[in-house]
Amino acid sequence: MKTKIYFDGDSVTYGKELFDLSKRYSALVCEKLNAEEHNIALNGGSNRRLMRNLIDNLGKFDMYIIQMAKRSRTEWYDEDEDKWQIVTNQPVKSGNYDFWKKYYREIYHDNYGITDELICYNFIRALLVDVPHLILWSGDYDFDLPTDLVYKKGSFPVRRGHPNEEGHQMICDDILNILK
Amino acid sequence: MKIYFDGSSWMTGSELEDKSKRYSTLISKHFGAEEYNLASGGASNNRIVRQLVTENDIADYDLAIIQMSMAMRWEYYDDTQKEWVQLRPITQPSEKERKKWLRYYYGEMYSNHFGNTYEHMFSQLVRDHCKVNGTPLILLTNRHADGFKYTTSPTNFKFDLDISDPKYPRARKGHPNEEGHQMICNDVLDLLSDLRK
Numbered sequence A: 001m002k003t004k005i006y007f008d009g010d011s012v013t014y015g016k017e018l019f020d021l022s023k024r025y026s027a028l029v030c031e032k033l034n035a036e037e038h039n040i041a042l043n044g045g046s047n048r049r050l051m052r053n054l055i056d057n058l059g060k061f062d063m064y065i066i067q068m069a070k071r072s073r074t075e076w077y078d079e080d081e082d083k084w085q086i087v088t089n090q091p092v093k094s095g096n097y098d099f100w101k102k103y104y105r106e107i108y109h110d111n112y113g114i115t116d117e118l119i120c121y122n123f124i125r126a127l128l129v130d131v132p133h134l135i136l137w138s139g140d141y142d143f144d145l146p147t148d149l150v151y152k153k154g155s156f157p158v159r160r161g162h163p164n165e166e167g168h169q170m171i172c173d174d175i176l177n178i179l180k
Numbered sequence B: 001m002k003i004y005f006d007g008s009s010w011m012t013g014s015e016l017e018d019k020s021k022r023y024s025t026l027i028s029k030h031f032g033a034e035e036y037n038l039a040s041g042g043a044s045n046n047r048i049v050r051q052l053v054t055e056n057d058i059a060d061y062d063l064a065i066i067q068m069s070m071a072m073r074w075e076y077y078d079d080t081q082k083e084w085v086q087l088r089p090i091t092q093p094s095e096k097e098r099k100k101w102l103r104y105y106y107g108e109m110y111s112n113h114f115g116n117t118y119e120h121m122f123s124q125l126v127r128d129h130c131k132v133n134g135t136p137l138i139l140l141t142n143r144h145a146d147g148f149k150y151t152t153s154p155t156n157f158k159f160d161l162d163i164s165d166p167k168y169p170r171a172r173k174g175h176p177n178e179e180g181h182q183m184i185c186n187d188v189l190d191l192l193s194d195l196r197k
Helices: A025-033 A047-057 A097-107 A110-127 A165-179 B023-031 B045-055 B096-109 B112-132 B178-196
Strands: A004-008 A036-039 A063-068 A074-078 A083-087 A133-139 A149-152 B002-006 B034-037 B063-068 B074-078 B083-087 B137-141
Touching: A004 A025, A004 A047, A025 A036, A025 A165, A047 A063, A047 A074, A047 A083, A047 A110, A047 B112, A063 A110, A074 B112, A097 B096, A110 A133, A110 B045, A110 B074, A110 B112, A133 A165, A149 A165, B002 B023, B002 B045, B023 B034, B023 B063, B023 B178, B045 B063, B045 B074, B045 B083, B045 B112, B063 B112, B112 B137, B137 B178
Parallel strands: A004 A036, A004 A063, A063 A133, A133 A149, B002 B034, B002 B063, B063 B137
Antiparallel strands: A074 A083, B074 B083
16 A cells, blocks of 8 residues: 655645646655555644644654744634635735734734744644644744744745746655655 | 643632642642642633643653633733733623623624534544553533533533532632542542542
């Protein structure tokens, strides 16, 4: 039976800006390892979403590769639409625009985001302590948590801010190097 | 022996004239242990998790007894006051606009589905964080403490003890009275005794 690998993250892991999603790093890793890819990453995804998804998917996969998202993002549950809505600091599509605009202008503070990020990191490590897993981070602010891979701005070639095909290949190679 | 306690007003001993009768103190006395009680009235689960994961090293403790609070509560960091502020439906923010904002949150956005999901997430984190650090945990909840102020729906998460069970006698404003605290202490001691078997 094929190894099943779980991937979660935001647009980086989703493969935004790629014309062909079979070139995203999750697909490349799985192709190389002859594994089954289960990628539930979402553009604009938050660390809260990662934690929620992980609870739902614990014990179902042989390996977990999780890319932490921007710390300022969050989510809320939309009962009318029966779905979780992503919230970014440009909450145009999040629903309740005025509410979230005020949240980012007056309520959200980076101390909150940093704390939330640390909670998420510990959450992933604690839940997956006995399961093979890797944590990645990609972003453009100072980040010092001991994730397995860190991609700061300029770490890989991009197209509109997201890794291009070459960038995804680089991430894939880095993951395979760790898994060796 | 050092015991780590965190929770809300139910763990601070609210409404007790003599705080040494609160269950955290009774349990600590039973073991001749040092009591580290970080609980605070109005505490959210976010606060409990923040204190556990980012501000304390649970590996330094021999035992953790943590009481999760109401799912509806949350917190934010107030940069002007340099402090974390606990939010709940009855919070009265001084500024009118913020009050409107909070009313909108609880009226239009908060749902039991959201609350239950996050309660589960935070409770699981508490359990697993203590486990990986090798600290035995008793996980309590008072999620049904006040059905008028806080809406709840059933959860699948398995807490060790629901201390909002009406079998624990309460004081006038709804917190456990002395007898209630003694009963909670006894039940926690029973759970600990099961844990050691």
